[in-house]
Amino acid sequence: MARIRHDGPLIVGGGLAGLSAALEAAPAKALVVTPEPLLSACSSAWAQGGLAAALSPTDSAALHARDTEGAGAGLVEAEAARALTERGRETVEWLAGLGAPFDRDADGGFSVSLEAAHSLPRVARVGGDGAGRAILSAVVTAARASKHIEIWEDGRLRGLIQDQDGRVRGAVIERAGGRLDEVFATAVVLATGGIGGLFEVTTNPSALRGEGLALAYLAGAEVLDPEFVQFHPTAIDVGLDPAPLATEALRGEGARLTDGSGVFLLGEEAEADLAPRDIVARAVHAARADGRGAFLDATRAVGEAFPHEFPAVFAACMRAGLDPRVSPIPVAAAAHYHMGGIVADDEGRTTVPGLFAIGECAATGVHGANRLASNSLLEAGAFGRRAGRAAAREVPPERRPLRPVRPATDLPPEALEALRRAMTRHAGVVRDEAGLTALIALIDDLRAAYPDAAPLTAGRLVAEGALNRRESRGGHFRSDYPETEVEAVHTRMRRAAEDDADEAAVLAALAAVI
Structure with missing residues (x-):
């Protein structure tokens, strides 16, 4: 592998969250890595409805937060919801300042529309249903013009580099032609999107299969509520x-x-x-x-x-x-949006030092069991900006021996198709114990053949969370447990240290000191 040292944050993902972080990282140097050209294979660009924010005289951040909590079925963190909705107007105005052409009313204010579970109109739109692409186009133009941002449009995340204390020190990136590069950075920011590509029927780019979620979990990051998947009707x-x-x-x-x-x-x-x-x-x-x-x-x-x-x-x-x-x-x-994800605060910090997560791959507490319509673009912009500033402040620790990294691999087409069919059938809109048990068995069989395939890890997190949640709540519906429990309890998952003992023993000789 080539070894590259980057003096600044490494941001994996070129959607609204990743590019917002990159722009706000200035004056620190930001390296953005994405597997496809910007505006391609990116959920942000496909968003149609718009960006939710309290923009009208009759609206307020408090009302927006109340609706957010109501949609989340008891699992929205109130403080996180307030942190999000209080940044609604400033996020829209920041994006408009970058050139996002939001629809305007006769007085020049932001025109807003009503969407499901909002108590009043508050969704800022562009050209009716073109918000995502128009907003992201403006952000892409700003990022390309920023001297502090370097962009690789041929890089896929294949692993996270950690030192022996567990701190993330960089990432293994696969470049065009299959070359693997070790990229060391002051911080790694995951903005890798959701898991729609794990399902046979999805509105997301099918290349988004939860690799960021899986690799963060394998690195020891806590994962929150992976069973909550929103299905767009x-x-x-x-x-x-x-x-x-x-x-x-x-x-x-x-x-x-x-x-x-x-x-x-x-x-x-x-x-x-x-x-x-x-x-x-x-x-x-x-x-x-x-x-x-x-x-x-x-x-x-x-x-x-x-x-x-x-x-x-x-x-x-x-x-x-x-x-x-x-x-x-x-x-x-x-399959449309993943409410669960890598536990992160409103500045993107995960439970693993040196690792940040933003956008759909993160679980910041604002979506709970069911995301409120059009809150996702707001979260990507608002919390992406905060994460960029926070990641830029990270100072590299002292050099320590590194843990070995075994790069993730792809599933062959026939195995991926089997996984997607089973996820839609057994972990889709309606779930039950028999189906989820069969899904986990299939995933385990595939893992025996393809142990380093990250989509299998992501799929198993969803299936295990769904099997263990014996109730119906928000986006998770169990036909064998149709009632909702009185107490709302999060699912929290973390890889046990002993799970990687054998791998560490086998690969210990590969460890190096930087």
């Missing part, structure tokens, strides 16, 4: 992988969910389809499982305005040969 069901998304803002505008006979899935009340996503996702899942089908009908609510009010959704439908102006959109529930 309105993925456009046209046989694509990943599935295009029909933004929740459509239902905010009055679009309705029906079955194939036109019967409303959640009732006739005007606000019925704006229930929390877990409720809506289960209704869509049940309708499809019963053979009734599930459709989002926006022909009346949007109709001829589709091309300019929701251009991304309109384009996705038209590419599939479907005109949403005159025909209901077939939909399915799809």
Whole structure:
């Protein structure tokens, strides 16, 4: 391996969280590593709804925090929610200052829309449904113009380098052509996204398979609530992988969910389809499982305005040969967001010294059991900025002997397909003990053949958390335990020190001193 020393934070991930951290790390030198060109294979760029923030005169950070806690089904940390929502306006204004073209009202203020489980409109949008790409484009332009930021657009995280005290000292990065580089840095910031690619049906880039989560866990980081996966109820069901998304803002505008006979899935009340996503996702899942089908009908609510009010959704439908102006959109529930993740505070610090986590791979306490719509871009920007400043202040400790690193590997296509099918079937919208037990057995069989495949570690964390949570709460629904316990308790997972004893014994000779 080549050995590279970087005097500053190493940021793994080029979405909104990672680039926000990089921009705020100045004047420290930031190295951003991403496996694809910026704006590609990145969930931030695919976000349609917008960024939630208290922007109107009738709104407040306290009201936003209350809604955030309500959606999280008892597991949102109140202090973290306040830390997030109090930074709402400043985050939107910072992004607007970078050039993000948020929609404006007649008075020049930020135009806001209503989404599910919000008590009033507070979602800042861009061009109807183009918020993610427009916001990230502005941030990418700023990052490319910043002299303190270096960007590698061909690097994949393959392992975390730790010294014998457990502090993270850098990462093993695979570059183009399969070359492995050891990159040493003052801190490592994981902004590696979610786990949607572990599921057969997802709205996320399918390359996002929880590698950051898995490698942080293997490095000893605490993982919080990995069983909580949010399934978006309105993925456009046209046989694509990943599935295009029909933004929740459509239902905010009055679009309705029906079955194939036109019967409303959640009732006739005007606000019925704006229930929390877990409720809506289960209704869509049940309708499809019963053979009734599930459709989002926006022909009346949007109709001829589709091309300019929701251009991304309109384009996705038209590419599939479907005109949403005159025909209901077939939909399915799809893996969309991972509420669980690497335990981190609002500055991104994990339980492992030298390691930070931000964005979807992190669990900061703001999402609980069910993320409030459009809080993810806010968290990525607000906490990403704080993490960048904090990581830039990290001072390298004294040189210590290093622990050995065995780089992570990919699953071959047939094994990955088997994992994705099993995750959707057994750890999807509806779960039970038999299915989760079968899923864990499959993962263990695959691990015997592919012991260094990080997606298997990430998948097993989700499955174990789901099996052990014998209740239904938020995004986690157990058909054999449909009730919600009175007391909300977090799932906390940490790798036992003895788990890596054999590996350390085998690879001890590889340790070096820096």
